[in-house]
Amino acid sequence: MHKETVFIVDDDASIRDSLSLLLSLRGYATALFANAEDFLAALQPDWRGCVVVDIRMPGMSGLELQRCLRERGPSLPVIVITAHGDVAAARQAFLADAVDFIEKPFDGKQLLGAIENALSGFRALDIAQARAAFTKPTLGQLSIREREVMTLMVKGLHNRRIAETLGISPRTVEVHKARVMEKLGAQNIVDLVRLVDKGLT
Incomplete structure (x- = not known):
């Protein structure tokens, strides 16, 4: 068939x-x-x-x-x-x-x-x-650093805490967050969590 x-x-x-x-x-x-x-x-x-x-x-x-x-x-x-x-x-x-x-x-x-x-x-x-x-958005679209930022974002960490965890500046965190949201087509953190829960590959 x-x-x-x-x-x-x-x-x-x-x-x-x-x-x-x-x-x-x-x-x-x-x-x-x-x-x-x-x-x-x-x-x-x-x-x-x-x-x-x-x-x-x-x-x-x-x-x-x-x-x-x-x-x-x-x-x-x-x-x-x-x-x-x-x-x-x-x-x-x-x-x-x-x-x-x-x-x-x-x-x-x-x-x-x-x-x-x-x-x-x-x-x-x-x-x-x-x-x-x-x-379909995939994790392969993200850089290693962007993935790290995304992982901490969906855990609910704020910019300053993410910056401290990764050893980067809060401003750099903001840049990475913006790129993550744009690449994955997420409008807000709720959208991002939903995408991750659906199982991005």
Whole structure:
């Protein structure tokens, strides 16, 4: 699953096969599952793409699968399909961030549009996460002295005490503190403590 894949989860084999054929003809990779439990058992954190899931299946429903995926954090976007649509189910699906809620029999263009929207959103999230990881503040941005000053700052020591501990002047401490705050993007000492508690590397 190293490329974007449309994961089809439906207990109806004819639906799975017809969707797979439709999507394959449009150049999409597909993976088929007869129920939500099998999909969750196979699910890997590096899977990319989106999920097309039937709302009513033996065992776990499509909405329950959607909720499980959402609870795991940023994950595969979900398109819900159903032959028994109602306002309450649609509302529940959209509240859990479904990309679309499509009633059977559905128009192929509608489904393809929903899938492309889902994949576009997934790509955008992927880019945002990559940018966040790239810009994440790290201790590697600090000099050895700045790290020493930061360690004493989060312990609550004042400038004069930090200066005495490190054998430098209070003015030099102020300069190092300013650089620490700027490099780590902290607005105040509370922000700094929060960053350190989150585990800067």
